[in-house]
Amino acid sequence: MFLVDAMLGNIAKKLRLLGYDSEYSSNMNDDELVLRAKKENRIIITKDELLSHQARKKNVPLIHVTKNDEVGQIVQIYKNLEFTKSVISSAKTRCTICNGQLDSIDKDQVTTKVPDGVLEQTDHFWKCSECDKIYWEGSHIKNLQKFVIGLNEKL
Template sequence: MMKFIADRMLGKLAKGLRMLGYDTLYYRGEDPHQIIHLARQEGRVILTRNTKLVPKRASDRIIRVSQDNPFLQLKELFQKGHLSLNDENLFSRCLLCNALIEEIPREEAEGKVPDFIFYQQKRFFRCPQCRRIYWQGSHPGNMQRRLEELLHSS
């Protein structure tokens, strides 16, 4: 699975890629040399809207995204063959820090999520880095439906 680094113009795309399970760093800086260095160091593909960002070496991989809307940006990446949809990877990463989330015993979520969520949900997940707690909710189904609509529209 491809690993990405999204530049500061593509924060919502970075979050969308994390929802899909893609290892995606979000680079908030402005230094083009630094983002290229990070991409090389970690074997990542750079995602950018900046037409002036050019590869310095043949091994530098840069994908220019032309769309403004984050969902249309995802569609563009799917259409160009850079992404594939894998149901098992959906919502497997922390949306804040990009780490893989882990299932935790239900009791560990008690008092850390709203009571109605705790009593409504059976499974909980936690980010080992930032400790944010996640639960299934309706997001995965909604996201999958929206992606399928997007991918099948012209």
């Protein structure tokens, strides 16, 4: 769905947590980004004026964000796409590292892969289908929930 430029790495992570297929590359030049977006049928998300201009010339869909805060940037993206509400869904959340899909995994399969305190307090775990990173509901989910509440108030 999205190809996020190097200036907006945190936005790529937030979009992944919100369930959106969001590729991110910090080592591609503008020509490569535009070509990849066109080839993979992705929407470029950028703050870069030159990249925006180049994408428009090549008729590649893009969202040019101008806000400096993450909530404001996500609001711009949502409004551009006419999304009216954001929700957190563990069934849709993607890996923040590689954009892979997360699959539910039994607690007994992660005993050597997560801290003991997490095992004692948590029953639900997910594993990235691509990089094998293990996820669980921790404080980052509470922070994301606060982020989504702020986002929905502005939509």
